Amino acid sequence: MRCEIVAVGTELLLGQIVDTNGAWMGEQLALAGIDVTHRQTVGDNLDRIVEAVRLALSRADAVVLCGGLGPTQDDITRDAIAAVMGVELVADEEVAERIRGLFGSRGRTMPANNLRQALVPAGATAIADPQPGTAPGLICPVGDKVLYAVPGVPYEMREIMTGAVLPDLSRRAGQVAVIRSRTLRTWGDSESGLAERLADRMVELDVPGAEGAPTLAFLASGIEGIKVRITVKARDVATAVRLLDAEEKVLRGILGDIVFGVDDESMEHAVAKLLEERHLTLSVAESLTGGLVAARLVNVPGASDWFRGGVVAYATNLKFKLLDVPEGPVVTDDAAAAMAEGVRRVMDADVGLGITGVAGPDSQEGQRPGTVFMAVAMGEDDPVTTMVRLPGDRQRVRQFACISLLDLLRRRLSGEPPRPRIL
Amino acid sequence: MRCEIVAVGTELLLGQIVDTNGAWMGEQLALAGIDVTHRQTVGDNLDRIVEAVRLALSRADAVVLCGGLGPTQDDITRDAIAAVMGVELVADEEVAERIRGLFGSRGRTMPANNLRQALVPAGATAIADPQPGTAPGLICPVGDKVLYAVPGVPYEMREIMTGAVLPDLSRRAGQVAVIRSRTLRTWGDSESGLAERLADRMVELDVPGAEGAPTLAFLASGIEGIKVRITVKARDVATAVRLLDAEEKVLRGILGDIVFGVDDESMEHAVAKLLEERHLTLSVAESLTGGLVAARLVNVPGASDWFRGGVVAYATNLKFKLLDVPEGPVVTDDAAAAMAEGVRRVMDADVGLGITGVAGPDSQEGQRPGTVFMAVAMGEDDPVTTMVRLPGDRQRVRQFACISLLDLLRRRLSGEPPRPRIL
Numbered sequence: 001m002r003c004e005i006v007a008v009g010t011e012l013l014l015g016q017i018v019d020t021n022g023a024w025m026g027e028q029l030a031l032a033g034i035d036v037t038h039r040q041t042v043g044d045n046l047d048r049i050v051e052a053v054r055l056a057l058s059r060a061d062a063v064v065l066c067g068g069l070g071p072t073q074d075d076i077t078r079d080a081i082a083a084v085m086g087v088e089l090v091a092d093e094e095v096a097e098r099i100r101g102l103f104g105s106r107g108r109t110m111p112a113n114n115l116r117q118a119l120v121p122a123g124a125t126a127i128a129d130p131q132p133g134t135a136p137g138l139i140c141p142v143g144d145k146v147l148y149a150v151p152g153v154p155y156e157m158r159e160i161m162t163g164a165v166l167p168d169l170s171r172r173a174g175q176v177a178v179i180r181s182r183t184l185r186t187w188g189d190s191e192s193g194l195a196e197r198l199a200d201r202m203v204e205l206d207v208p209g210a211e212g213a214p215t216l217a218f219l220a221s222g223i224e225g226i227k228v229r230i231t232v233k234a235r236d237v238a239t240a241v242r243l244l245d246a247e248e249k250v251l252r253g254i255l256g257d258i259v260f261g262v263d264d265e266s267m268e269h270a271v272a273k274l275l276e277e278r279h280l281t282l283s284v285a286e287s288l289t290g291g292l293v294a295a296r297l298v299n300v301p302g303a304s305d306w307f308r309g310g311v312v313a314y315a316t317n318l319k320f321k322l323l324d325v326p327e328g329p330v331v332t333d334d335a336a337a338a339m340a341e342g343v344r345r346v347m348d349a350d351v352g353l354g355i356t357g358v359a360g361p362d363s364q365e366g367q368r369p370g371t372v373f374m375a376v377a378m379g380e381d382d383p384v385t386t387m388v389r390l391p392g393d394r395q396r397v398r399q400f401a402c403i404s405l406l407d408l409l410r411r412r413l414s415g416e417p418p419r420p421r422i423l
Numbered sequence: 424m425r426c427e428i429v430a431v432g433t434e435l436l437l438g439q440i441v442d443t444n445g446a447w448m449g450e451q452l453a454l455a456g457i458d459v460t461h462r463q464t465v466g467d468n469l470d471r472i473v474e475a476v477r478l479a480l481s482r483a484d485a486v487v488l489c490g491g492l493g494p495t496q497d498d499i500t501r502d503a504i505a506a507v508m509g510v511e512l513v514a515d516e517e518v519a520e521r522i523r524g525l526f527g528s529r530g531r532t533m534p535a536n537n538l539r540q541a542l543v544p545a546g547a548t549a550i551a552d553p554q555p556g557t558a559p560g561l562i563c564p565v566g567d568k569v570l571y572a573v574p575g576v577p578y579e580m581r582e583i584m585t586g587a588v589l590p591d592l593s594r595r596a597g598q599v600a601v602i603r604s605r606t607l608r609t610w611g612d613s614e615s616g617l618a619e620r621l622a623d624r625m626v627e628l629d630v631p632g633a634e635g636a637p638t639l640a641f642l643a644s645g646i647e648g649i650k651v652r653i654t655v656k657a658r659d660v661a662t663a664v665r666l667l668d669a670e671e672k673v674l675r676g677i678l679g680d681i682v683f684g685v686d687d688e689s690m691e692h693a694v695a696k697l698l699e700e701r702h703l704t705l706s707v708a709e710s711l712t713g714g715l716v717a718a719r720l721v722n723v724p725g726a727s728d729w730f731r732g733g734v735v736a737y738a739t740n741l742k743f744k745l746l747d748v749p750e751g752p753v754v755t756d757d758a759a760a761a762m763a764e765g766v767r768r769v770m771d772a773d774v775g776l777g778i779t780g781v782a783g784p785d786s787q788e789g790q791r792p793g794t795v796f797m798a799v800a801m802g803e804d805d806p807v808t809t810m811v812r813l814p815g816d817r818q819r820v821r822q823f824a825c826i827s828l829l830d831l832l833r834r835r836l837s838g839e840p841p842r843p844r845i846l
Binding site for chain 1: 435436437438439440441442443445446447448449450451453459460461462463464465466468471475478642707709711712713714715716717718720721722724726727730731732733734735736737738741745769770782784817818821
């Protein structure tokens with residue numbers, strides 16, 4: 001089954017908006033086993049939309065038209081579909097009632113324009129709007145093919161794609177199978193390193209004729225590490241989940257402690273879970289990261305249960321004064337350890353983190369930019385420390401430093417050894 | 424003059440990459456006065472690329488083909504162009520020499536594949552690569568139309584577009600004029616509020632037949648405020664700059680103190696400049712923003728000249744213990760003021776910032792999520808405080824709170840009154 005995407009919006013052509021919808025839809029369609037060979041982008045111009053849709057229908061089995069469903073005069077996707085189908089627009093009373101109800105419930109009078117959103121090409125079906133009052137999607141039969149219209153607002157588009165368009169497409173494709181995927185999040189190895197670790201497993205899975213074997217893909221996600229995606233096709237969801245569980249277990253056996261999370265679980269979520277399980281509170285002393293570590297931690301919902309606070313000791317003498325770092329060099333293991341101990345004491349926390357280093361562009365204390373020392377102080381033992389040399393400019397060094405420190409904490413909390421020092 | 428963009432790459436269709444190039448090119452072409460009515464995206468498939476280019480050439484005067492110029496077997500844009508032009512690929516010795524030289528200078532042997540990058544459709548001109556060894560761009564005459572090929576790597580694409588494609592397009596369009604723009608960055612008013620302030624000016628500028636009058640556009644940039652872009656067309660750069668200067672002066676007169684910067688100047692850059700001019704050092708006490716304010720400040724190059732550090736007093740009792748906030752409610756003007764005074768004292772800084780509030784999702788001390796109190800302590804006077812009610816989820820509230828506080832500091836340093844409290 002082949003599907004084509006047509007994105008509508010002059011603002012996309014003028015570059016006022018980056019088309020993130022196209023990438024998301026492409027990914028979801030690929031996951032559903034549907035081929036996408038073309039994407040067209042056109043402005044808010046009736047003739048051009050009609051022409052683009054006709055071209056798309058000439059070479060694909062299904063077309064997703066994204067954008068132009070709003071209430072203003074610019075929003076002409078409905079008119080274009082009616083022209084392609086050769087039918088009139090008719091008011092869908094159910095949709096109109098929902099829109100009126102929405103304005104009524106807010107005590108507002110509805111501008112007449114908004115009723116445009118209740119117009120539907122004759123023969124098409126409105127997809128119930130996931131949020132009342134938003135533009136509903138459309139399913140429009142065109143001969144033996146199908147045309148879907150979805151709103152351009154990313155959140156609404158995703159709801160309608162996931163809830164209605166993708167299931168309808170799968171049904172039409174006659175897929176009795178379901179496709180599911182799961183992503184293992186890793187930190188601490190390169191893409192080629194991961195590929196090497198998993199090479200044997202990938203050969204095992206790639207047996208010709210072995211239907212239903214999981215497929216693996218690597219997705220680099222910049223400073224968030226590398227993702228390993230497992231995709232399976234199965235006759236039902238329960239079987240798919242069982243296959244995913246089994247493959248996850250195999251991969252975790254191979255990858256070991258570089259896996260920090262699954263799917264949307266970020267490094268700070270992983271750390272938060274470990275702290276909550278162990279009923280430990282946390283504080284952080286930062287130098288080069290300047291507050292980034294703390295800011296990431298407080299983004300986890302419920303952070304106030306375990307996060308006490310932090311000290312950004314950017315000026316050197318504040319490290320001595322506020323954190324009792326011994327006077328002397330501050331880009332060292334010992335300084336990181338003293339910062340971790342100091343902030344733990346000052347903030348009455350169970351665990352203290354310390355991070356110091358050189359963001360660049362200049363060297364400091366003879367250390368080149370990208371050199372970062374980190375420490376975790378916890379319990380009665382001496383703090384665990386490590387050092388990394390990070391690539392990139394000032395901002396990238398900070399971001400990498402931040403996640404490296406959180407990974408060190410994750411390893412300490414899980415009882416795993418720190419990654420080897422990079423020298 | 425009409426130009427069409429054809430983006431090449433299966434990874435764009437699969438959603439592995441978001442097409443940021445398309446938006447950038449669209450913006451640059453619009454600024455150059457060239458119409459873009461369509462963008463097509465196709466995978467790495469020879470027939471489909473050829474078909475897309477032919478379609479584009481049938482309706483536009485110029486086509487920019489982006490991607491597929493690399494050294495691997497997947498990179499078939501050159502072959503597609505040769506097919507469209509009906510010519511052979513021939514080796515460009517100058518390009519081949521540059522590629523060999525690059526490998527030689529690094530002491531590496533060149534894989535034979537890399538010489539693919541030296542192939543040029545007969546009759547086309549290679550655009551000198553801005554960085555030796557990268558894929559050169561191509562200018563390919565097709566009848567009375569023109570086809571450009573640019574690499575998909577954003578940095579290389581931008582270099583070749585700016586250095587060769589846009590000037591060539593302008594020349595072909597017979598434009599003796601240059602087009603320049605400047606963006607005023609604002610914070611503190613809505614898009615409709617700005618439009619109202621500038622309505623009279625826009626009417627003045629929109630005199631029919633008044634060639635060379637600047638045009639104005641609003642660009643919402645989310646948490647970074649709203650940009651007002653001035654665009655002028657003039658016979659030379661000096662005249663364009665003079666027109667921009669004049670219009671900037673008029674707009675600043677109308678907009679007043681909501682303008683905080685120009686072009687790429689962010690709020691933290693504006694604040695850094697003011698601190699440097701006044702030889703003042705800064706420290707910040709944060710609660711709900713959890714380190715974000717400090718992290719933004721240290722991103723400014725040279726921050727160590729004026730930024731001392733910060734305290735993230737996330738747990739309530741740390742506000743009392745570390746910052747001498749009087750025990751009692753902590754989501755108040757007084758608490759923000761005490762935090763600002765406290766951190767200034769603890770960190771020996773000239774200026775102290777304090778910020779406290781409710782990020783959500785739950786209310787705190789009877790204040791609803793989005794309620795934020797901020798203070799700037801400086802000199803002998805009482806701290807300046809203000810309060811805002813911000814929209815959005817936890818993360819947006821934090822981001823808005825952060826820039827609101829920096830704006831309060833900017834106003835205090837410039838001797839402007841704080842924005843009125845929003846109640």
